[in-house]
Amino acid sequence: MAKAKFQIERRCEVCGMPFLAKTIESRYCSNKCTQKAYKRRKAEVLKNEALSKIAEKVDDTREYITVKEAMAMYSVGRTSLYQYIRSGKIPSINLGKHLIRIRRQELDEYFPKRNFANNDVKRLPKLYNMEPENCYTIGEIAEKFHMDDSTVYLHIRKYSIPTRQIGNYVYVPKSEIDNLYK
Ligand SMILES: [Zn+2]
Known part of the structure; x- marks a missing residue:
């Protein structure tokens, strides 16, 4: 089961181009479209x-x-x-x-009344491109930034950085990690 690779053709919700989604949550074809989607929201x-x-x-x-x-x-x-x-x-x-x-x-x-609940720009969930090519694995982070895996996990939890498990690997968006350790 760990070897099963998720890959399905989807249309990007921003530009409409077909792309190969590698995770169930993939909705956008590229970093550019992910950022556009976030800006729109x-x-x-x-x-x-x-x-x-x-x-x-x-x-x-x-x-x-x-x-x-x-x-x-x-x-x-x-x-x-x-x-x-x-x-x-x-x-x-x-x-x-x-x-x-x-x-x-x-x-x-x-007319129904507008619902303003959950309308807080500070709590707007950030959208991430979780495709493996935009992510580091935990091992890669540990190596690149010279720390052990458990420290990496600790920081990920502490700063609520999203992760995605695909097979045996846990993926973390590069942008968040580079930001954190820069
Ligand atoms: Zn797109």
């Missing part, structure tokens, strides 16, 4: 952070809110929100150009 979290700040400021008792506030509080895009407003499904008052206020009661009925 980070941008999404930051966007959510901005939305949650807008939503937070809306008092619970307020009956009418702005379109911007509605988009921050509910999972709804601008286009469909305006469709609901134009069709009259959501009552609105127009105080002038860009000054539409819409009633919250109907929004509650039609």
Whole structure:
């Protein structure tokens, strides 16, 4: 079983190119695409952070809110929100150009509230390219940085560095290790 090599053709979730995935978790073809995926997720979290700040400021008792506030509080895009407003499904008052206020009661009925849980950029899990060519084995780390295996394991646990076992080897992303011991 240790010798069984995992290798399956997948499409990279970023660039769409087929690649040979060597671990079950492989989702991206290269380091470049892994980094792109991480940047995208980070941008999404930051966007959510901005939305949650807008939503937070809306008092619970307020009956009418702005379109911007509605988009921050509910999972709804601008286009469909305006469709609901134009069709009259959501009552609105127009105080002038860009000054539409819409009633919250109907929004509650039609759209789910946005979920801002787990929206913390500091806790965003980093994505790693765990393909063996981007990793060191424990033995390689021990040799390269002149320490014994148990010290390597200790540091990996201490700094929560991800590892992946493939066959008899434990793989650790090169980038993390080089960073740690540079
Ligand atoms: Zn790719």
